[in-house]
Amino acid sequence: MTANARQLEAGRRGREGSPWTGLWAVVFKEMADYLTGTRMRILEILILLTAVGAVYAAMTQIRETIGRDPFLFLKLFTLSKSPIPSFVEFLGILVPLIAISLTFDAINGEFSRRTLSRVLAQPIYRDALLFGKFLAAFFTLALVLTVIWLLIIGLGLIGLGVPPSGPGIARLLVFLLATIFYGGVWLALAMVFSIVFRQPATAAMASLAVWLFFLIFWNILAGLLANVISPVRLGLPQEIIAQARVQIALARFSPTFLYGEIMAAILNPAVKMVGLGLLLPIQPQGSIPGSPLPLSQSLLLVWPQFTGLIAATILLFALGYVLFQRQEIRA
Amino acid sequence: MSKNVIETQDLTKRYNGVTAVDNLNLTIQEGEIFGMLGPNGSGKTTTILMLLGLTEPTAGQVRVLGLDPARQPLSVKARVGYIPDQVGFYDDLTAVENLMYTAKLNGIPRKEALARIDDALDRMGLSEVKDRAVKTYSRGMKQRLAVADVLIKQPHMVIMDEPTQGLDPEGAHEFLKIIRDLKDENITVLLASHLLHQVQSVCDRVGLFNQGRMAISGTVEELAQKYMKGGYRIELEAIGDREAIEKALKEVEGVTDVAYLGRDRYEVRAKGDLRAEAARAVVLAGGGLLGLHVEAPSLDDIYVRFFQEVKHDSQRQAA
Numbered sequence: 001m002t003a004n005a006r007q008l009e010a011g012r013r014g015r016e017g018s019p020w021t022g023l024w025a026v027v028f029k030e031m032a033d034y035l036t037g038t039r040m041r042i043l044e045i046l047i048l049l050t051a052v053g054a055v056y057a058a059m060t061q062i063r064e065t066i067g068r069d070p071f072l073f074l075k076l077f078t079l080s081k082s083p084i085p086s087f088v089e090f091l092g093i094l095v096p097l098i099a100i101s102l103t104f105d106a107i108n109g110e111f112s113r114r115t116l117s118r119v120l121a122q123p124i125y126r127d128a129l130l131f132g133k134f135l136a137a138f139f140t141l142a143l144v145l146t147v148i149w150l151l152i153i154g155l156g157l158i159g160l161g162v163p164p165s166g167p168g169i170a171r172l173l174v175f176l177l178a179t180i181f182y183g184g185v186w187l188a189l190a191m192v193f194s195i196v197f198r199q200p201a202t203a204a205m206a207s208l209a210v211w212l213f214f215l216i217f218w219n220i221l222a223g224l225l226a227n228v229i230s231p232v233r234l235g236l237p238q239e240i241i242a243q244a245r246v247q248i249a250l251a252r253f254s255p256t257f258l259y260g261e262i263m264a265a266i267l268n269p270a271v272k273m274v275g276l277g278l279l280l281p282i283q284p285q286g287s288i289p290g291s292p293l294p295l296s297q298s299l300l301l302v303w304p305q306f307t308g309l310i311a312a313t314i315l316l317f318a319l320g321y322v323l324f325q326r327q328e329i330r331a
Numbered sequence: 332m333s334k335n336v337i338e339t340q341d342l343t344k345r346y347n348g349v350t351a352v353d354n355l356n357l358t359i360q361e362g363e364i365f366g367m368l369g370p371n372g373s374g375k376t377t378t379i380l381m382l383l384g385l386t387e388p389t390a391g392q393v394r395v396l397g398l399d400p401a402r403q404p405l406s407v408k409a410r411v412g413y414i415p416d417q418v419g420f421y422d423d424l425t426a427v428e429n430l431m432y433t434a435k436l437n438g439i440p441r442k443e444a445l446a447r448i449d450d451a452l453d454r455m456g457l458s459e460v461k462d463r464a465v466k467t468y469s470r471g472m473k474q475r476l477a478v479a480d481v482l483i484k485q486p487h488m489v490i491m492d493e494p495t496q497g498l499d500p501e502g503a504h505e506f507l508k509i510i511r512d513l514k515d516e517n518i519t520v521l522l523a524s525h526l527l528h529q530v531q532s533v534c535d536r537v538g539l540f541n542q543g544r545m546a547i548s549g550t551v552e553e554l555a556q557k558y559m560k561g562g563y564r565i566e567l568e569a570i571g572d573r574e575a576i577e578k579a580l581k582e583v584e585g586v587t588d589v590a591y592l593g594r595d596r597y598e599v600r601a602k603g604d605l606r607a608e609a610a611r612a613v614v615l616a617g618g619g620l621l622g623l624h625v626e627a628p629s630l631d632d633i634y635v636r637f638f639q640e641v642k643h644d645s646q647r648q649a650a
């Protein structure tokens with residue numbers, strides 16, 4: 001009787017200890033793995049090529065078209081010279097790939113190496129392992145992106161010969177943060193697939209399928225769906241606007257679209273609204289003329305998009321967490 | 332009396348309809364080597380996972396070192412080492428790096444950890460290769476590394492799933508010796524295996540598993556007495572009068588059968604290890620003893636015999 005009562009009491013109090021016991025051991029081990037691994041070498045080369053290519057393209061454009069501009073530096077990230085896309089466009093495509101390459105084998109890799117049951121037999125909870133792996137990937141991604149960011153600013157300093165203005169730097173910092181959080185969504189997504197699929201290759205394919213879907217098909221689908229949901233019958237302006245609204249609302253389910261909107265507002269101070277004003281969000285230059293907005297206003301403009309990205313990351317991580325807690329860990 | 336390290340009461344695990352472990356009542360005492368033996372799919376691994384809190388029981392009670400693994404998994408896992416079936420390591424890391432990760436997960440400070448790692452690798456004979464990537468290790472070396480890995484936390488108990496699987500006979504034999512060494516350090520060992528014959532010699536007690544149930548348990552001798560009516564096989568070589576020797580052997584207490592194999596060889600079936608008695612009988616009958624060899628009853632035989640009887644019984648009941 002008393003033993004039973006004690007157990008009930010223990011049950012009410014839940015598990016012993018902190019769910020984060022061992023978290024930092026996992027984070028440090030995983031980060032060390034990332035930073036010394038081959039995939040990091042490949043990423044570095046990719047990053048370097050991208051940065052140099054994009055800066056070169058932007059630089060030639062800047063020399064040709066622009067004289068004095070307080071936000072000259074931001075142009076480095078947004079100008080493009082056909083056929084090379086601007087650096088921000090490139091990031092919209094590349095960051096998901098980097099993120100996916102970091103976590104697509106997070107959990108199933110432990111299964112296939114047969115290390116999972118040995119690690120979970122140590123005095124830690126699954127919570128610490130999963131979150132530790134996510135944090136390590138997140139920090140690694142942040143590190144990689146910060147390096148590229150510094151690289152471009154360095155190249156820009158050399159090429160343009162002028163340092164960025166104070167507000168310019170603030171905007172560049174927000175840009176970096178947003179890019180890191182954009183990557184977070186894809187980290188969490190690939191991690192969920194690494195829990196769902198036992199084969200790392202399958203998880204990678206599934207992640208890439210989602211990436212491709214949002215990169216190419218979702219915009220097309222959003223247009224088609226908007227046409228069905230809110231058709232333009234008489235060609236009235238209200239109808240056209242209503243349809244565009246629906247289309248944008250749908251397009252916002254894509255993290256790439258959200259990222260594009262954020263970039264548009266942050267890197268182009270002249271942008272005074274996102275959404276309707278920006279059907280091509282990844283090419284923000286020269287959309288609406290006028291005096292530049294202060295950063296706080298620009299931020300306010302895309303605050304929902306920003307929180308949307310973070311919320312998506314948290315939701316995906318929570319999904320992975322639930323799936324992982326229920327998973328049988330035997331090899 | 333010694334303390335119970337593991338106690339389960341009607342422990343049950345069902346996977347959507349399939350009963351993997353069925354009302355298991357298992358008691359393991361401090362300092363013993365207990366073998367959970369049975370064919371694949373008999374519920375051994377599932378039992379182990381429940382003991383470590385790695386999977387939730389459907390019903391029943393578990394106590395490991397007096398703790399409830401479902402509520403106090405950290406305390407249990409800090410005190411119990413687990414070597415899973417076909418244990419794996421991070422291939423690109425060295426042995427030391429792999430063990431350092433384990434040490435950190437156990438919250439052992441770096442300096443202390445380095446000392447323990449050195450000691451453990453030394454004892455497992457891996458000092459020479461400790462800075463080599465684990466991918467260069469053989470299966471046997473990995474298995475020894477796995478023992479070093481659990482020694483890091485200075486466990487009260489070690490649980491091993493299929494410890495000799497994938498090892499060659501010599502490697503398996505060496506590994507059994509390592510298990511015995513653990514016992515000498517007063518570490519309780521629970522091992523699960525489907526290679527009954529291979530591990531029976533190392534176990535103080537065994538439990539035979541079949542379809543999620545532990546049908547019988549005890550020392551190998553006890554089981555042999557009960558289910559094989561002895562089952563020891565003594566082979567001896569002796570010169571002298573064949574009839575006199577055979578007669579003398581048959582009269583030894585505990586001998587159930589004597590057969591002449593030819594070329595001065597005799598096979599004696601007995602209830603126990605009666606080598607001394609048999610030798611005396613041969614000499615007293617005027618024979619000259621040339622050689623003597625005993626085979627303990629095989630758990631495989633006991634297993635087959637027992638479950639055949641169970642099957643016959645249930646068929647009889649069904650009929």
Ligand SMILES: Nc1ncnc2c1ncn2[C@@H]1O[C@H](COP(=O)(O)OP(=O)(O)O)[C@@H](O)[C@H]1O
Binds near residue numbers: 349
């Ligand atoms: N995750 C699972 N889902 C469904 N059935 C399972 C699962 N894991 C094990 N089983 C079943 O439980 C039984 C016992 O398996 P296991 O404990 O692995 O046996 P052993 O270790 O003795 O070979 C088997 O019939 C197996 O098919």
Ligand SMILES: [Mg+2]
Binds near residue numbers: 376377492
């Ligand atoms: Mg098994």
